[in-house]
Amino acid sequence: MATSSDMEVLRDAALEMASAAGNAILPHFRRALAIENKAETGFDPVTEADRAAEAAIRHIIRHRFPGDGIIGEEYGDERTDAERIWVLDPIDGTRAFVLGLPVWATLIGVIEAGRPLFGLMHQPFVGETFMGWGEHALIRRGGTETALRARPCAALSDATLATTTPAMFSGDERTAYDRVEAAAKTVRYGTDCYAYALLAAGLNDLVIESGLQPYDVVALIPIVRGAGGEIASWDGGAPDAGGRIVAAGDARILDAARTILQNSA
Numbered sequence: 001m002a003t004s005s006d007m008e009v010l011r012d013a014a015l016e017m018a019s020a021a022g023n024a025i026l027p028h029f030r031r032a033l034a035i036e037n038k039a040e041t042g043f044d045p046v047t048e049a050d051r052a053a054e055a056a057i058r059h060i061i062r063h064r065f066p067g068d069g070i071i072g073e074e075y076g077d078e079r080t081d082a083e084r085i086w087v088l089d090p091i092d093g094t095r096a097f098v099l100g101l102p103v104w105a106t107l108i109g110v111i112e113a114g115r116p117l118f119g120l121m122h123q124p125f126v127g128e129t130f131m132g133w134g135e136h137a138l139i140r141r142g143g144t145e146t147a148l149r150a151r152p153c154a155a156l157s158d159a160t161l162a163t164t165t166p167a168m169f170s171g172d173e174r175t176a177y178d179r180v181e182a183a184a185k186t187v188r189y190g191t192d193c194y195a196y197a198l199l200a201a202g203l204n205d206l207v208i209e210s211g212l213q214p215y216d217v218v219a220l221i222p223i224v225r226g227a228g229g230e231i232a233s234w235d236g237g238a239p240d241a242g243g244r245i246v247a248a249g250d251a252r253i254l255d256a257a258r259t260i261l262q263n264s265a
Contacts, residue, residue, distance in 0.1 A: 002117060007133055014108050014120045015129070017060050021053035021090055021106040022124030028052075029125055030100045045094045050074050053090035053106060061086050073215045085111045087218040092121075093164075093192030102126050103194045109219030116240055119219035121197050130197040130223050137200050137226030150229035150249030151202035156183040156256050159205040159248075162195035163187070168210050173244070176234075176264035177208055180257050196220040199249050200227035206253055208261070212242035220247075230254050234261045 002010070028049035035045045054074045061070060069082035073089050086108065091097050093104030102125045110118040121130040129140040130148070137148040153159050161184040169177045181187050184206065191198075191207075193216075198204040200223050217231075217239055224231045224247050231239050231247035236258060239245050246261065248254035 002112060007118065010110055010118050011120075011131065011133070013060065013064055014110070014118065014131070017057040017108055018106055018120055018122035018124075018129060020056040020060060021108075022122060024052040024056045025049045025091065025106070026124055029097065033098075035098055045098055046074065047091075047094065047098065049097070050091045050094060054088055057086075057088055057090065057106075057108065071214055071218075073213070083113060084117075087111060087215050089193075089215040089219070092216060093194075096190065096192055101190070103190065103192050105193050105197075107193060107215065107219035109215075109221070111218060111240070116218050116221040119222035121193055121219060121223060123194075128197075130200065132200065132221075132223030132226030134222075135226060137223050137228075139197075139201065148200045148223075148227040149202055150200055150224070150227045151205070153205040153248075153250045154252050156180070156206075156253055157185060159184045159253050161187045161206045161208065162191040162198075162204050163189060163208050164192050164195075165189055172264065173210050176261045177210075179260050179264050180206075180208060183256075183260065193220060196224055196231075196247055199229055199247055200224050202227075202249065205249050206257060207245070207247040208257065210244045212245050214240060214242050217242050217245055232258070234258060 038046050051074050054072050069079035069085035071077050071087045089107040091104050092107045097104040105121045105123040108120045118133040138145045195207040229249040234244040
């Protein structure tokens with residue numbers, strides 16, 4: 001189990017990585033840049049900013065923690081049998097990034113002994129960094145750190161719901177998602193990883209997504225849980241591997257949403 005001093009080392013290292021990633025990304029933001037499509041069907045963009053940011057993070061990991069493993073979106077996996085693994089998404093929300101919308105962020109997660117230990121979400125253009133570990137979650141802005149706490153919400157009819165896009169759901173998944181959306185008070189699209197961070201901040205109540213990869217979610221798990229929220233797969237399993245994910249600030253609406261999702265999908 002990581003000690004407080006271990007967590008301080010990890011946190012300082014993650015902040016260094018986030019700063020390096022931001023320095024690599026910002027010169028490209030809201031500028032003309034080449035965009036490649038990684039998808040065989042549909043659109044899954046990647047830019048030189050994505051690759052430069054992940055390369056900068058990997059350089060620091062290899063220097064500071066040479067025995068650690070890495071799972072990254074752009075450059076694949078290294079030493080995934082290591083006791084500690086860094087899980088990286090250099091730009092979560094690349095579609096937003098290429099449109100100039102500041103709802104993308106760098107995600108840096110740490111898995112130790114097979115479980116998410118620490119998570120960081122960094123948005124350098126806005127100047128916000130969200131972090132979570134254990135029972136702690138905070139936002140760092142302008143050198144000031146403020147604790148995060150998810151808000152209570154007893155009923156879906158009172159809940160704000162966020163998802164990146166309903167287009168991520170297909171078939172029975174879409175039917176299930178639509179039923180939860182119909183039961184919620186309001187919904188916002190295009191939120192990417194910010195939906196989870198704002199849930200931890202007590203500004204959003206529920207997030208539902210599908211088709212996620214580990215690098216899309218591992219960093220967000222400690223942030224949500226550290227703020228008192230919960231995050232799981234639709235069937236109640238561990239969310240670490242991605243897939244179908246539901247997160248809530250209140251266990252009551254998590255249960256209500258999962259009931260609908262399980263009965264409909």
